[in-house]
Amino acid sequence: MTVRQMITVALATVLLTGAGGTPxxxxxxxxxxxxxxxxxxxxxxxxxxRTTVEDPAQYVNPFVGTQQGAIDFGNGGGAGNTFPGASAPMGMVQWSPDTVTYQHGGYLYSDQRIRGFSLTHISGAGCGDYGNIPFLPILGDSPVGHESFSHDHESATPGSYAVTFDNGLRTELTTTQRSGVARFSYPAGQRASLTVDAGRAFNSASGSVAIGTDSISGYTDGGGFCGSNNRYRIYFTAVFDHPFTRSGIVQDGRLDTGRRTASGESRGVAPQPPRTAKAQAELAGHRGPGLALHPDAPDTGSGAQALVSFDTSDNPTVTARVGISFTSAEGARANLDAEQGQRDFDQVRDGTRAAWNDLLxxxxxxxxxxxxxxxxxxxxxxxxxxxxxxxxxxxxxxxxxxxxxxxxxxxxxxxxxxxxxxxxxxxxxxxxxxxxxxxxxxxxxxxxxxxxxxxxxxxxxxxxxxxxxxxxxxxxxxxxxxxxxxxxxxxxxxxxxxxxxxxxxxxxxxxxxxxxxxxxxxxxxxxxxxxxxxxxxxxxxxxxxxxxxxxxxxxxxxxxxxxxxxxxxxxxxxxxxxxxxxxxxxxxxxxxxxxxxxxxxxxxxxxxxxxxxxxxxxxxxxxxxxxxxxxxxxxxxxxxxxxxxxxxxxxxxxxxxxxxxxxxxxxxxxxxxxxxxxxxxxxxxxxxxxxxxxxxxxxxxxxxxxxxxxxxxxxxxxxxxxxxxxxxxxxxxxxxxxxxxxxxxxxxxxxxxxxxxxxxxxxxxxxxxxxxxxxxxxxxxxxxxxxxxxxxxxxxxxxxxDVGPAQSVTGQVTGLAGKCLDVAGGKSDWGTPVQISGCTGADGQRWTLAGDGTVRALDRCLDADHSGTADGTVIQVWGCNGTGAQQWWPRPDGSLYNPSAGRCLDAPHSRSADGTRLQLWDCNGTGAQRWTMPH
Structure with a gap:
């Protein structure tokens, strides 16, 4: 087959440092x-x-990874644990639906019940966190735990998500990096309402919420990823294009219209597999998932849950603009204003899709x-x-x-x-x-x-x-x-x-x-x-x-x-x-x-x-x-x-x-x-x-x-x-x-x-x-x-x-009294002792410093007997086997260091007589451990 067509790939500013070499x-x-x-x-x-692709976002399916693709081997599940919601590239706000049945990421494809649209998510982790501040549009005056839907009435694409509940209420979401816009379209003839819970997340959380005339703000404290003690605070502000006709705090499933602020907390639903050394030690050898991987979340709120209603008789669509910040309440509002300005939902959505298309x-x-x-x-x-x-x-x-x-x-x-x-x-x-x-x-x-x-x-x-x-x-x-x-x-x-x-x-x-x-x-x-x-x-x-x-x-x-x-x-x-x-x-x-x-x-x-x-x-x-x-x-x-x-x-x-x-x-x-x-x-x-x-x-x-x-x-x-x-x-x-x-x-x-x-x-x-x-x-x-x-x-x-010289070097290795490192008798048998002896130029005295950190003669490697590490371990030649017992690293003081033992090549008692067999010994800087290597 003759290659004829050439297509360009621009890997611009990549700085691949010099490569190459022998094996x-x-x-x-x-x-x-x-x-x-x-x-x-x-x-x-x-x-x-050059190859180009128009609108590559059209090929993205954000639902990939939301359903189990293989069996659960106990390392976080058999699914991708992704989420399908709206996000800008590397966004702070990742506004996505959360199903009643929990899966890391918040969304389980086989469960067609949504309990809220939370503002933050992690895509694909084997433990749970985020899922903070869920919004849930509802019909009527009373809070509900979830709404049902069909995948036939759901869609997702980079930067936006939409779903129509079985009751006819439609939600559309889009985001910038630090803010989001939601459109809630309510069916005619029913009270249009919405809940926001500042004290709820996938893990145990607490929070505070405040209700204005057309805004809801507050903060949430969360954490506990993989059972750890990490904590964070997220501030949020949500501004609606409809004033509230009725509002209050949900307490024990009932609406208290006399309250405008509240604090509350909730227990988490996410299982936290042991992913730290401490948690593993506590397992005492137990293996496997350990915890139910897909628990159902409770329907109750946190106590910091606001419920607001709107008059949608003239306009059935309520738009909410939301900003968040990990720094301050003022930062949340500033992020919202700076990233959305006067743009409407469609303009924000189209801008984020364009950002994704540029990247994709x-x-x-x-x-x-x-x-x-x-x-x-x-x-x-x-x-x-x-x-x-x-x-x-x-x-x-x-x-x-x-x-x-x-x-x-x-x-x-x-x-x-x-x-x-x-x-x-x-x-x-x-x-x-x-x-x-x-x-x-x-x-x-x-x-x-x-x-x-x-x-x-x-x-x-x-x-x-x-x-x-x-x-x-x-x-x-x-x-x-x-x-x-x-x-x-x-x-x-x-x-x-x-x-x-x-x-x-x-x-x-x-x-x-x-x-x-x-x-x-x-x-x-x-x-x-x-x-x-x-x-x-x-x-x-x-x-x-x-x-x-x-x-x-x-x-x-x-x-x-x-x-x-x-x-x-x-x-x-x-x-x-x-x-x-x-x-x-x-x-x-x-x-x-x-x-x-x-x-x-x-x-x-x-x-x-x-x-x-x-x-x-x-x-x-x-x-x-x-x-x-x-x-x-x-x-x-x-x-x-x-x-x-x-x-x-x-x-x-x-x-x-x-x-x-x-x-x-x-x-x-x-x-x-x-x-x-x-x-x-x-x-x-x-x-x-x-x-x-x-x-x-x-x-x-x-x-x-x-x-x-x-x-x-x-x-x-x-x-x-x-x-x-x-x-x-x-x-x-x-x-x-x-x-x-x-x-x-x-x-x-x-x-x-x-x-x-x-x-x-x-x-x-x-x-x-x-x-x-x-x-x-x-x-x-x-x-x-x-x-x-x-x-x-x-x-x-x-x-x-590797650790040796880039080009192997061969020659004599000399030590005390100018004597040479020598393979006894010039034999190549495994286990032959290594000694010092007068320099003769024989093959048993020709040592190669190899690129893999070994020192070789007669096609054998300098070796610590039985991979020994103690003082006095004798030195021999052995078949090269890649172990630490055959690593010898020249050091600036002239010693040859064996890292496996943490000791140096040594002439016992500083003897220089011919036939003195070498050993390992604590590195001491003496002449008995000073070797001149070939260059």
């Missing part, structure tokens, strides 16, 4: 790295060839089926519902220190960071398409850390929750920086993140992690010692990349070495990354165990070394062993958290389909990714098989349908599958463009047989930074049958990043 590349220096063919790196395809249109896909287009644009839509604007139009916002702060002019402060989820691919997508907003998001992360004194893992409104594990917020900012969103205090971020590495609030178990190179089983404050170790490794790697970009080589090197801690969990006997005891022993183990992992098992987490697949694969036995193991893993795509197969309905498995690219089988990546995006995602309400996690799962689907993925957190190389669509154009607005064409691409036509980059043939299943920053073209030749040869050469694999 194992040390650090971030990438010395000697290969780059993409440079035939025409500043190629600019003619604009007339930054990726234009051509060809494909209507279902595929709807699935794609719905996923892109869900990717941009969060993070959410927190600052008012004047820049004021509540900080994590309880004080009111103000952004710099022209900037926005954002909230709601599902850190453990979104660092993987969503924040990179936002940085790709909206670099200005991404810079503000990254600065918001910095501000959160500065105000709180540490970086939390999962933040909501103006507080941390402690939910999930790892250290993801600095990783988010580092990733955005790599993708070109650099207009924020990156140096401040790095400074705060380095301090946070030693803060128990940010990194529980940090002393053990830094001291032993991993988190032992039983470490206090830790949920999932193995999973948390791997998360810390990833965070350290991303921070290392940021440090390198900022010219901080010392912190870059130190962090990169910390990121290698995964080797301390690799058990060469089992081939898995396993939990480990404090004494370096291995507790009993099963690959399908969830204990010491987080929402997954060992079979799934063992692949989670996204920055060094080459090192991991070599430890597993090389590509020949890895590929069939991956094949078995992907026999099922969404098998759940305690299976030997993939669990693509949750985050820990998301990077794994792309790992085939590193093992020389990109055809398998193309197959698995295509199967996933066409079977696990759809354009129907049940079109997601796991909770969307504020857009992370949707962003993965977007990347998967593009055939590109940001595999390595903190860097901007993209690994390849293949495009689902024949034509794709991504634009960012700053000039560079990449034209992707894939004639014939479809659900079945998925395998790459050829690729031309900037007009030059390429066999690499990844792209480097020069393609993105300078622009160019990608022309695919696809077919329905695999081509195992394309991308198979190990030299074409995407770069992995």
């Amino acid at each position: 194992a590349v040390a650090g971030a220096a990438l010395t000697g790295a290969k780059h993409l063919p440079a035939a025409d790196v500043k190629h600019r395809p003619d604009a007339k060839h 249109g930054r990726i234009a896909v051509g060809g494909g089926t209507t279902k595929q287009q709807r699935t794609f644009y719905t996923a892109l839509y869900h990717s941009f519902l969060h993070p959410s604007v927190l600052s008012d139009v004047d820049g004021r916002y509540p900080g994590f220190d309880g004080q009111v702060h103000r952004t710099d002019p022209g900037r926005v402060h954002y909230a709601d960071f599902s850190g453990w989820d979104v660092y993987r691919s969503e924040m990179q997508l936002i940085a790709l398409l909206a670099p200005k907003e991404a810079s503000d998001i990254a600065q918001s992360v910095v501000d959160q850390g500065a105000q709180a004194g540490y970086f939390d893992r999962w933040t909501l409104a103006n507080g941390g929750t402690g939910v999930m594990v790892g250290d993801p917020l600095p990783t988010i900012a580092a990733g955005m920086y790599a993708f070109g969103a650099t207009d924020f205090d990156a140096a401040g971020l790095l400074r705060l993140a380095l301090a946070g590495r030693s803060d128990d609030r940010e990194r529980p178990g940090h002393a053990a992690y830094d001291g032993q190179g991993y988190l032992p089983v039983g470490t206090s404050g830790i949920w999932g010692s193995a999973a948390s170790t791997l998360e810390y490794n990833t965070a350290d790697f991303a921070l290392a990349q940021l440090a390198g970009s900022l010219g901080d080589s010392a912190d870059h090197d130190a962090l990169l070495h910390r990121a290698a801690g995964w080797r301390n969990l690799f058990n060469t006997d089992s081939g898995y990354l396993q939990p480990r005891d404090a004494d370096h022993g291995w507790p009993s183990f099963q690959p399908t165990q969830q204990d010491e992992y987080v929402e997954g098992d060992a079979a799934q987490y063992t692949w989670m070394v996204p920055f060094n697949h080459r090192g991991l694969f070599d430890a597993m036995g090389g590509n020949a062993a890895v590929v069939p193991r991956l094949d078995s893993f992907f026999e099922k795509l969404n098998a759940g958290p305690d299976a030997a197969h993939s669990y693509l309905g949750n985050e820990p498995s998301l990077n794994t389909p792309w790992t085939y690219d590193y093992a020389g089988r990109p055809d398998r990546t193309a197959d698995v990714v295509r199967r996933a995006v066409t079977t696990l995602f759809s354009d129907a309400p049940d079109g997601e098989v796991g909770n969307d996690d504020l857009g992370e799962m949707s962003s993965w689907a977007v990347w998967g349908m593009l055939g590109l993925y940001p595999q390595v957190p903190g860097r901007a190389e993209l690994v390849l599958a293949s495009p689902l669509f024949p034509q794709i154009t991504v634009t960012r607005g700053n000039g560079p463009s990449i034209d992707i064409s894939a004639p014939g691409a479809s659900a079945d036509v998925r395998y790459v047989h050829g690729l031309r980059v900037n007009g030059t043939a390429s066999t690499r299943p990844w792209t480097g930074s020069e393609l993105i920053t300078d622009g160019g073209t990608m022309e695919y030749q696809l077919a329905a049958d695999p081509d195992p040869a394309w991308g198979h050469d190990p030299q074409d694999a995407p770069p992995s990043f």
Whole structure:
């Protein structure tokens, strides 16, 4: 098949830092790295060839994810947990219907009873929060708990929502970022009324309400996400175009027309699964959902519920304009006035749809089926519902220190960071398409850390929750920086993140992690010692990349070495990354165990070394062993958290389909990714098989349908599958463009047989930074049958990043009295002692400092006997196995440090006699531990 058509994709301001290299590349220096063919790196395809899509909002179905798409595995449900209501991109106001039967997100598609339209929501979380201040239009003088409806009389599209109740009352909603407009159309001949409850949310809440002649205002206090103690306050003001003919406070189901103000509280309805280390510890080994996932909300109000009525005899439609603020009552009104002005409902709705079209249109896909287009644009839509604007139009916002702060002019402060989820691919997508907003998001992360004194893992409104594990917020900012969103205090971020590495609030178990190179089983404050170790490794790697970009080589090197801690969990006997005891022993183990992992098992987490697949694969036995193991893993795509197969309905498995690219089988990546995006995602309400996690799962689907993925957190190389669509154009607005064409691409036509980059043939299943920053073209030749040869050469694999030199160095290693490090007798048998001896130039004295942090001679690795860590452990040569026992890191004082043991290579008692066998010993800076390495 000859590729002829070329389509432009403008990935404007993306700053992908230099990429490339041999299959194992040390650090971030990438010395000697290969780059993409440079035939025409500043190629600019003619604009007339670019793909455009008119009104991409027409392809979005906001109901996707509101109905269960798979079984509930106990990690938040089997649905996307999205909501269908009105929202601007990353809006503060997300005005949406809430059904009587609760589902995280507030709306369960199978329940056709609406209990209110609340002003705030979270899309896709596995726990509940927000759902504040529900409005419910009703008929008559008495409050009701809910109204029924049919989906035949309901519609939703980006920026607006509408439903007609079975009683004929119609509600239409639209929003700006910080305000909303509602139209309530009442049937003739009945009293038109409405309730507003300031003390009700999905969780326990309290609030205060005040009724004017044509307005309702107040505030609500909420929180409790995942059972945490986070709290926030939301102020609101609602102004109606009809004066009230009757009003009062609802108390115990009755209307008291003599009251104009009230305070009240309500119990929450949202189940709160255990998503913190403390909550997990209290489970005492129990697994599964634990709580009823879909309880029915009570019909009663909070005591801070207002009921007002209108005269609609002349005009049956009542319009309500609402503003909210997390800062002040004045801020709520100012947000309303500034963002709506004199515009009517239709103008606000059309303006918000235009904003969505501008954003959605930054990726234009051509060809494909209507279902595929709807699935794609719905996923892109869900990717941009969060993070959410927190600052008012004047820049004021509540900080994590309880004080009111103000952004710099022209900037926005954002909230709601599902850190453990979104660092993987969503924040990179936002940085790709909206670099200005991404810079503000990254600065918001910095501000959160500065105000709180540490970086939390999962933040909501103006507080941390402690939910999930790892250290993801600095990783988010580092990733955005790599993708070109650099207009924020990156140096401040790095400074705060380095301090946070030693803060128990940010990194529980940090002393053990830094001291032993991993988190032992039983470490206090830790949920999932193995999973948390791997998360810390990833965070350290991303921070290392940021440090390198900022010219901080010392912190870059130190962090990169910390990121290698995964080797301390690799058990060469089992081939898995396993939990480990404090004494370096291995507790009993099963690959399908969830204990010491987080929402997954060992079979799934063992692949989670996204920055060094080459090192991991070599430890597993090389590509020949890895590929069939991956094949078995992907026999099922969404098998759940305690299976030997993939669990693509949750985050820990998301990077794994792309790992085939590193093992020389990109055809398998193309197959698995295509199967996933066409079977696990759809354009129907049940079109997601796991909770969307504020857009992370949707962003993965977007990347998967593009055939590109940001595999390595903190860097901007993209690994390849293949495009689902024949034509794709991504634009960012700053000039560079990449034209992707894939004639014939479809659900079945998925395998790459050829690729031309900037007009030059390429066999690499990844792209480097020069393609993105300078622009160019990608022309695919696809077919329905695999081509195992394309991308198979190990030299074409995407770069992995390790701790050794970028280019291996070979020579003598000398120590005391100028004696050489020597393999006894020049033997290569496993277990042969390593000693010091007079230098002879023999092969047993020729040591190679390898890129993976090992020191090698005679095709064997310098090794601590039986992975010992105690003083006096003897040193030998052994088959290279990728474990921490074979890591030897040269330090400035000349010592060779073994991170697994926390000890140094040592000549016992400073003896320099020939044949002195070497050992591990506490690092002491003596000459017995000083080694001169080859250069």
